[in-house]
Amino acid sequence: MTPTLTWAQLRDLNCAELEGAADGWGKSSNRADAARDRIEQQLLTGLRDTQEGEAAQAAVARLRQLGRNFQYVYTECGLLRTTLNSLSHEMKTQQRVLREALDDAVALKFTVHADGSVTYPAAGEGLIDGAPLRGGTASSTGSPGLVPPSGLVAPNPHAAKAQDIADRVTGAARAAAEIDWRYAGILRRLKAEEGLKVPDSTWKDAAGDAAEVRDAAGAYLKDAIPRDASPAERRDWWAGLTQEQREEYLAVYPDQIGNLDGIPALVRDAANRDNLRLLIGELEGRDDEKSITQLAGLREIDRQLGAAVKPGEPPMFLLGVSDEGNGRAIVSYGNPDTAKNVSTYVPGLNTSLDEDFAKNDLKRALDTAKGSRYHDPSSAAVAWLGYDAPQAVDGFSSLSVAGDGRAVEGGKRLSEFTAGLSATNENEDPHLTAIGHSYGSRTVGAAATQQGGGIPGIDDIVLVGSPGVGVDHAEDLGVGKEHVFVGAAENDVVTVLPSKQQAAAGAVGSWFGPLLYVAGDVADQGDDDLWFGKDPASESFGAKRFRVDDGPGLVGDFGPSIAAHSQYFDPKRDAVSAHNISLISAGRSEKINTQEYR
Amino acid sequence: MTAMRGQGEPAVPPGRGDCGQRLKHSDGPWLRAAGGAEGLAAHLGPVRHELAAAHEGLLAGAGRLTALAELAAVRESWERRIQAAQGECGSLAAKLRAVARTQGATNEAVRSSFTAMTPCGGDER
Numbered sequence: 188m189t190p191t192l193t194w195a196q197l198r199d200l201n202c203a204e205l206e207g208a209a210d211g212w213g214k215s216s217n218r219a220d221a222a223r224d225r226i227e228q229q230l231l232t233g234l235r236d237t238q239e240g241e242a243a244q245a246a247v248a249r250l251r252q253l254g255r256n257f258q259y260v261y262t263e264c265g266l267l268r269t270t271l272n273s274l275s276h277e278m279k280t281q282q283r284v285l286r287e288a289l290d291d292a293v294a295l296k297f298t299v300h301a302d303g304s305v306t307y308p309a310a311g312e313g314l315i316d317g318a319p320l321r322g323g324t325a326s327s328t329g330s331p332g333l334v335p336p337s338g339l340v341a342p343n344p345h346a347a348k349a350q351d352i353a354d355r356v357t358g359a360a361r362a363a364a365e366i367d368w369r370y371a372g373i374l375r376r377l378k379a380e381e382g383l384k385v386p387d388s389t390w391k392d393a394a395g396d397a398a399e400v401r402d403a404a405g406a407y408l409k410d411a412i413p414r415d416a417s418p419a420e421r422r423d424w425w426a427g428l429t430q431e432q433r434e435e436y437l438a439v440y441p442d443q444i445g446n447l448d449g450i451p452a453l454v455r456d457a458a459n460r461d462n463l464r465l466l467i468g469e470l471e472g473r474d475d476e477k478s479i480t481q482l483a484g485l486r487e488i489d490r491q492l493g494a495a496v497k498p499g500e501p502p503m504f505l506l507g508v509s510d511e512g513n514g515r516a517i518v519s520y521g522n523p524d525t526a527k528n529v530s531t532y533v534p535g536l537n538t539s540l541d542e543d544f545a546k547n548d549l550k551r552a553l554d555t556a557k558g559s560r561y562h563d564p565s566s567a568a569v570a571w572l573g574y575d576a577p578q579a580v581d582g583f584s585s586l587s588v589a590g591d592g593r594a595v596e597g598g599k600r601l602s603e604f605t606a607g608l609s610a611t612n613e614n615e616d617p618h619l620t621a622i623g624h625s626y627g628s629r630t631v632g633a634a635a636t637q638q639g640g641g642i643p644g645i646d647d648i649v650l651v652g653s654p655g656v657g658v659d660h661a662e663d664l665g666v667g668k669e670h671v672f673v674g675a676a677e678n679d680v681v682t683v684l685p686s687k688q689q690a691a692a693g694a695v696g697s698w699f700g701p702l703l704y705v706a707g708d709v710a711d712q713g714d715d716d717l718w719f720g721k722d723p724a725s726e727s728f729g730a731k732r733f734r735v736d737d738g739p740g741l742v743g744d745f746g747p748s749i750a751a752h753s754q755y756f757d758p759k760r761d762a763v764s765a766h767n768i769s770l771i772s773a774g775r776s777e778k779i780n781t782q783e784y785r
Numbered sequence: 786m787t788a789m790r791g792q793g794e795p796a797v798p799p800g801r802g803d804c805g806q807r808l809k810h811s812d813g814p815w816l817r818a819a820g821g822a823e824g825l826a827a828h829l830g831p832v833r834h835e836l837a838a839a840h841e842g843l844l845a846g847a848g849r850l851t852a853l854a855e856l857a858a859v860r861e862s863w864e865r866r867i868q869a870a871q872g873e874c875g876s877l878a879a880k881l882r883a884v885a886r887t888q889g890a891t892n893e894a895v896r897s898s899f900t901a902m903t904p905c906g907g908d909e910r
Contacts, residue, residue, distance in 0.1 A: 196849045204842040208856070211839020215832050215863070222825050222870075230821040234814050242884050246818065249877055256870055264863065274852060367850045374855040379866035383873055 192364040194303055194356050197285055200363075202275040209271035213434060216264035223257035226250055232495065251493070252384065255464075259385045262393055262461060265438025266400045267377055272435070273400070273407035274370045280406075281363040288355035297349055303327065303357040307345035325349035327357040373399055390468025397465065401439050408435065412443050418607035421449030441465070446507045446515070448607025452524045459505040463489055466510060480541045481514045487545035488516060501556050501567065512575040514540020517604070518549050520556035521567030524611045528566040528618045530555055530772035531608070532756075533601060535625025535652070536681075538576040548572070551756035555622070558758065558769025565614075566773050573600045576626055591633065591657065591719070594626065598633030602643050605634075609644030618774040622649040623656070624755065625681055629719050632656030632664065641665020647672065647771050650730070651755040651764070654684045655719030661730035668729045672771050672779070674755050674764050675724035676738035680747035684718040726784035733771075734780040735764035815885035819878045826874035832867050836860055 231250050234243055292299045298306040304326035309319040320343040327350070377396055380389055413424050425433070436444055437458055442465075444450055445458030463485060470482040488505070496502050500520070507517030523529045532555065534548050549570050556568035574597030601621070608619060621642055623631030628650040634642045636658060642648075648664055650656060651674040661668035675682040721728045738751020738761070754760040756768060767779045840860065843853060 192849065200849070201842065208839050208843050211836045214835050214839070215867070218829060218832060219867075222828060225821060225825060225828070230818045230825075234818055246877070246881060246884070249873070250818075253870065253873055253877070256866075256873075260863070260866065260870070267859065267863075271856075367852050371850075371852040371855045374852055374859050378859050379862040381862075381865070383866075383869050 192360055192367060193301065194285055194299070194360040195301065197278070197281060197360050197363045198289070200278055200282065202279050202282070205271050205275035205278070209268045209275070212264045212268040212271065213431065216261050216268060216434070216438065219257045219260035219264060223254050223261060226254040226257065255385045256383050258461070258464060259389065259393065260379075262438065262465075263377060263379065263396065265434065266396055267374075269404050269407070269435045269439050270370065270373055270377065270400050273404040274366065276407040277366045277370075278363060281359045281366065284355055284362075285359040288352045288359065291348075292352050295345065295348060295352075297345070297352060299352070299356055300324075303353060303360060305349040305353040305356070307343065307349040309343065311342075311344045323349070325353045327354040369403065373403055387468045387471035390464050391472055392468075394465040394469045397439060397441070404439055408439060412436070412440060412447065414443075414447075416449075417610075418449030418603060419610040421447055421607075422451070422610045425450055425454070437461075442509060445505075446509055448603045449610050450607075451611050452504050452506060452519065452522055455506045456504040459508045460492065462508050463492070463505065466508065470510065478510075480539070481510055483542040484514065484516070484540045484545045487542050488518070488549075491545070491549070499557075500553070501560065506569065507573060510540070513538075513578070514544075514572070516540050516544065516572045517569060518552060519567050519569040520553045521560070523567045523569060523608055524613055526565050526567035526612075526617075527614045528559055528563055528620070528773050529569065529608055529612065530559065530566075530620040530622055530649075530768075531569045531571045531601070531605060532622045532624065533571050533597070533627035533630050535576055535623070535627035535630070537578055538572060538627075539578065540572060544572060551624075554756050554758055554765060555768055555772055558765055559773040562770060562773035562775050568772060569608075571601065571604060573597070573604055574630065576630075591629070594629040594633040594657065594719075595637075597630040598635075598637050601630060601634040602637060605645055606643035617644070618646050619644045620647040620649060620772045621645045622651070622768065622772070623653065625652045625752065626654065628653035628656050628723070632658055632719070635664040635666075639665075646670060647774075647776060649674070649768055649771055650723050651735075651768070652676070652679050652681050652752045653717070653719075653723050654681050655717035655721065656723055657719050659721040659728065661723070661728055669731065670776070671723075671730035672767070672776065673723040673728070673730045673732045674735040674767065675722075675732065675785070676735050676751040676755070676761075676764075678738040678740045678746065678748050678751035680741075680749055681752050682717070682722070682724065683747050722785060724785045731776075731779070732782045732784055733764070733767040734782040735767070736761040815881050819881035819885065822874045822878035822881060826871045826878070829867055829871045829874070833864050836864065 231247060231254070234247050234250070289299060291297075292305060296308060300306065304324050306322065306324045308322040310322070311320045312318070313320055323343065323346060325346060376392075376399065380392075413421050416424065428436070433454075437454070441458040441461045445455050445462050447455070467482065467485050467489065470478045470485065473479075485508070488508070492503055492505060502521070504519040504522060505517070506519050506523070507515050509515040519529075521529075530552075532548075532552050534544070534551075538544055538548060552568045552570035556566060559566035559568060575593055576597070577593050605619060605621065609617065612619075621631050621634070623629070631642070631648060631650065632655075635645075635648065635656075641664060646666060647670045648666055649672045653673065653675065656664070658664060661671035664671050716722065723730055724732050735755060738754060739748055740746045740751070741748040755764045758765040763780060770776060770778050840856075843856075
């Protein structure tokens with residue numbers, strides 16, 4: 188690599204022209220984005236919803252492909268824009284260094300030559316004769332000036348200054364040449380692939396392109412994303428950006444903007460739809476088990492996002508997605524920024540980003556959204572997989588392995604998420620509900636006790652299938668005990684887990700361990716302690732217990748089972764529970780059916 | 786960036802699905818999609834010119850950079866890609882119109898065979 192660029196070329200470089208070119212790419216990117224939207228919202232909708240038969244399917248397939256093509260064009264042209272803006276920014280930095288050096292030279296009456304060397308006039312006094320010392324030329328290439336300083340001859344006082352100027356001039360030109368070379372490499376990789384198709388391999392390359400541009404543009408997009416700020420501050424930061432800045436952040440950092448609490452839901456959704464494509468492209472090439480599992484989950488989410496919204500059902504918003512940890516996915520049914528009621532369902536034990544989550548956990552939120560909208564049309568429901576839930580590789584003993592750690596970490600993330608919901612919700616007084624299922628209820632409990640005042644923005648708390656929430660009294664959850672609601676099916680094995688003390692006796696070790704607990708229970712009648720503290724369905728806990736179906740028992744419909752743990756949200760299998768959850772989420776908790784305490 | 790997606794009501798034309806004897810196909814959506822595809826081709830029309838205008842000064846002024854030699858090739862590649870997309874829009878529009886014509890003829894044939902039993906007033910196009 189021997190890049191060359193003279194300082195005069197650097198000086199004459201018109202960076203405004205680079206920025207003008209960047210604007211051109213921004214326009215192309217926006218045109219592609221608009222084209223993709225038109226395909227989704229106008230062309231596809233009409234055919235998808237009203238046509239049947241092969242001709243319609245073929246047309247829909249070609250339109251979809253065209254839509255993906257525009258998404259690719261949008262992404263890459265957006266990256267091109269930022270690349271050119273960033274190139275301009277870096278060049279301007281070097282131009283500034285150069286200009287200051289040249290100004291200094293003029294002020295001192297030095298001459299800067301084309302090769303970067305600097306000539307200075309005679310000055311100072313000789314030690315012996317007192318005559319001015321001869322001038323000379325300083326150059327930063329290493330060759331000495333005409334009069335090398337020595338111990339016997341006092342240096343011309345200009346010599347050091349000239350050397351400094353020469354170093355700055357040559358340094359700026361060299362740095363500019365290096366920048367030019369680096370950006371040439373980035374641009375080379377941003378060439379379009381031929382044709383119309385966008386296979387996963389192309390998305391994989393696009394993910395690499397984004398990462399590269401991000402590395403390069405770090406200095407340019409220096410208004411760093413305020414990761415450490417509060418969600419409300421991030422909302423204000425976003426609101427204060429120009430449209431062009433927003434577009435650039437979305438092009439270069441879709442993964443960060445899409446997953447940042449405090450950013451409006453519509454923006455997160457748009458960014459995450461891009462993230463989803465990029466993630467699928469990235470995971471496609473991997474053959475480890477985790478990647479394959481997550482890929483199946485992402486593909487299922489992608490399928491649901493691409494399907495037509497059924498009449499009467501709320502539209503889907505992708506508020507978060509990533510392959511961090513066991514995977515992250517946050518989906519809202521209904522716009523959480525415009526809905527007055529927003530519930531957030533926190534899943535528990537065994538949940539991770541996989542096909543099961545994408546099908547069943549999302550359905551729980553969808554069912555809650557549909558139910559709530561029956562009571563108040565201004566309702567949305569979120570499925571929040573924003574933390575690493577414990578995985579039951581070793582049955583319930585996983586709980587002891589996971590302990591409180593996952594809940595504590597998850598609680599912080601949950602608080603941030605709900606603070607974001609509060610910050611971006613456009614209603615004057617939104618009604619927010621946190622719903623914890625299984626270990627998710629422990630996570631909700633952790634969030635509620637981590638900072639004064641409970642979970643940010645949360646008005647009502649629903650705990651279902653809970654192994655305990657980490658506090659012994661509902662009033663400790665920060666919303667007032669009359670706003671804590673508990674659903675506990677009589678046959679739900681998790682809600683009758685023994686306390687740690689009981690388990691210490693060795694009764695629990697596998698999914699079927701609780702059967703042993705039944706024997707233990709006989710020896711410990713009347714105990715209301717669960718794994719993570721007091722049974723929330725007990726009177727002493729002090730929450731409102733709402734009616735749920737007992738759920739199927741393990742043998743002959745009797746005894747605790749895992750099936751009874753999994754139907755609280757299901758309007759078919761447990762209509763009364765789903766109904767009660769919907770009422771609470773819609774802010775109509777006064778209408779719930781209650782159930783006697785345990 | 787237009788952030789809304791997947792929203793909005795399906796664009797089903799009013800008053801067109803009420804005749805019991807018609808096929809599931811109605812040429813409304815086909816023609817509308819064809820018009821939409823043509824609209825897209827037109828929407829992409831200015832891209833080449835916009836890019837050319839945006840790069841005009843660049844080639845004259847900052848032309849010494851190696852990066853700009855690459856940029857010229859990059860631009861060509863995207864112009865080709867967008868042109869291909871434009872071509873696809875045009876080809877899709879023609880196909881969608883053809884389907885609409887075929888479906889129209891089929892509907893006509895089906896309708897005439899049912900005319901005696903169920904007159905479908907106001908269904909002519």
